[in-house]
Amino acid sequence: MNQVIRTQDGRLVQLRPVRLYRVTPPSPQAPAQMTPQPAARPNPSSQPAPAAAEQTRRHPALQPIPSGQAYRVTSPPEHSLATAPLASALQQVFEKFAPANGFSAEQPLSVSLRRGTLGLHRAGRAVDIYAIGEKGLRQWGTEWNSAMRQAATAPTPQERARLVAEEQARNPGYNLYKALQAHVGWAQPSSYPVQLFGPWTRGEGPHKAISDQLLSLHRDHIHVAK
Numbered sequence: 001m002n003q004v005i006r007t008q009d010g011r012l013v014q015l016r017p018v019r020l021y022r023v024t025p026p027s028p029q030a031p032a033q034m035t036p037q038p039a040a041r042p043n044p045s046s047q048p049a050p051a052a053a054e055q056t057r058r059h060p061a062l063q064p065i066p067s068g069q070a071y072r073v074t075s076p077p078e079h080s081l082a083t084a085p086l087a088s089a090l091q092q093v094f095e096k097f098a099p100a101n102g103f104s105a106e107q108p109l110s111v112s113l114r115r116g117t118l119g120l121h122r123a124g125r126a127v128d129i130y131a132i133g134e135k136g137l138r139q140w141g142t143e144w145n146s147a148m149r150q151a152a153t154a155p156t157p158q159e160r161a162r163l164v165a166e167e168q169a170r171n172p173g174y175n176l177y178k179a180l181q182a183h184v185g186w187a188q189p190s191s192y193p194v195q196l197f198g199p200w201t202r203g204e205g206p207h208k209a210i211s212d213q214l215l216s217l218h219r220d221h222i223h224v225a226k
């Protein structure tokens with residue numbers, strides 16, 4: 001309930017509720033999971049994943065994600081060092097995705113990856129996808145959002161559906177996200193959400209309850225872990 005008070009000059013004013021915003025960490029490279037918090041209960045909506053400390057120490061053999069028939073990894077090999085299961089899962093997704101979206105050995109899909117530094121990245125169990133085709137994921141995400149805003153103003157449901165379908169058919173960033181989502185077996189550490197985050201997570205899932213903070217950390221890439 002909003003409270004009404006009288007000011008010194010006799011006016012009646014309503015006290016508006018104060019909205020408390022989450023305090024953001026000092027740098028985007030320092031979300032909560034950097035420091036181990038064994039006693040604290042993890043908050044699945046605000047943390048990507050715990051650091052796999054044990055596996056980090058063991059340093060399992062890591063390998064770069066290889067290029068395939070219809071796709072080329074354009075980033076340096078050291079940017080996509082991953083465990084064998086993750087490398088093979090991503091290879092499978094890209095091999096299927098590229099030809100299904102019109103790419104071929106002659107005209108391969110380009111993919112740019114980065115290794116990342118936090119949580120499951122430390123053990124090579126996560127990879128970040130920053131660009132696909134001719135654009136970065138931030139750009140694909142921005143174009144998707146503006147197409148959806150335009151679709152929302154369409155005069156009829158049919159026109160709205162047509163605009164959405166048009167963007168779905170056109171936007172490889174969105175389609176790669178859906179292809180990754182359709183692939184089962186991504187990491188889901190106990191008490192944490194499935195490790196697939198990107199510009200589409202809030203709208204498409206799997207972790208639709210993604211926090212503003214975690215979403216803003218994944219506006220320019222897709223994070224996936226196994």
Ligand SMILES: [Zn+2]
Pocket residue numbers: 116121126127128222223224
């Ligand atoms: Zn990541």
